[in-house]
Each structure stands twice: as C-alpha cells, then as structure tokens.
Amino acid sequence: MGFALGARSRANLKGVHPDLIAVVEEAIKLTEVDFTVTEGLRSKERQAALVKAGASRTLNSRHLTGHAVDVAALVEGQVRWDWPLYGRIAAAFKAAAKKRGVALTWGGDWTKLRDGPHFELDRRAYP
Template sequence: MSERSLKRLAGVHPRLVALVKEAASLTPVDFMVTEGLRTRERQMALIRAGASRTKNSRHLTGHAVDVAAMVDGQVRWDWPLYPRIAAAFKAAAARQGTAIVWGGDWPTLRDGPHFELDRKAFP
C-alpha cells in the first residue's frame, strides 16, 4: 500500500482501514485509495459535478473509501478490473467478520470503486 493511499485513509473507520489493507494483500489487481473521509463541502462539490447524488455519503463519516485500479503504474477505470478488486475486499471482509457493501452490487448507479461499511452493522 502506497504512502499516498495510507494518508487517504486518515479519519476512516479502523475496521475499514484494516479491510483495505488486507484486500490490498489479497487482490490480483493492484489498487490505490483515491478518497476516504470527505468534508461536506467536497461532497457538495461532487454533487454539483454529477459525481455523486447523495448528501448523506458514508464518506462524510469515514465509513467509505473509493479506490482506483492500477495497471502498469496507471489508473484504469475498466469495469472488469473492479469485480476482481471487490472479490478481495469481500474475502477480507469474510475473514475479518466485517459487513461491507460494494457499490458495484448496487442495482442502480453502480459504483465499482466504492466500498463502505454496512449501515446495519456500522450505523
């Protein structure tokens, strides 16, 4: 895990930090953390830009992270990479007993880079 990714985990719930670190050791697709804890101002800017649709993002409380796939040192957004990363997150979550939600499993507005602690277990 890069120093930059570790810095982006500042303020993120410790259970999610542990999950990200284990997923990084399990995944066949390298990834970097692009965002963890967000300010309300940043969230509103993302809504205005069309990159988010909610004012109640789990990022605001440190219960979510976004990642980006890295291939040959370059960020890649190709969809097939993200289910492979998600499999590592889900395996780590099962091993740690941490309930998570992957944005790629959402029925609408699928968000492959997004992982969050399940609201039922982590309100």
C-alpha cells in the same frame, strides 16, 4: 500479487473507520489487481461539490463519516477504469471483509447507480 499500500493510499485512509482500514490493508494482500485508495473521509463541502458536478447523488455519503473508501485500479502503475478490474478488486475486498468479520457493501453490487470503485461499511452493522 504482493501489492502494498502506498503513501498516498495511507494518507487517504486518515479519518476512515479502523475496521474499514483493516479490510483495505487485507484486501491489498489478497487482490490480483493492484489499487490505490483515492478517497476516504470527505468534508461536507467536498461532498456538495461532487453532487454539484454530478459525481455523486447524495449529500448523505458514507464518506462524510469515514465509513467509505473509493479506490482506483492500477495496471502497470497507471490508473484504469475498466469495469472488469473492479470486480476482481471487489473479490479481494469481500474476502478480506469476511476474514475480518466486517460487514461490507460494494457499490458495484448496487442496482441503481453502480459504483465499482466504492466500498463502505454496511449501514446495518455500522449505523
């Protein structure tokens, strides 16, 4: 292990809720699979473009308030989208959230439109 967040990941965490940033920072230390933060806070325009492109189904994304991040698995420095990698990253995020006492939801646990790269602060604890 021994991964660290890169400059791109840190830049993509600007505007993200501090509790979620703390989880990301802890998860990178715990993960068996390296990852990069691809997106955090989004503008309404960016979200609308993602909906129009079919990459999102909601205009009410947690990204709009800095309560969500998306990550990409890195294997030998290359982005990979293989589903099993995201379960392993999610295990690190869940352990980090538990350690930090942060209520976290993983998009891979959703029953509709599962989203393996997506992590967000639980709406019940972070409305």
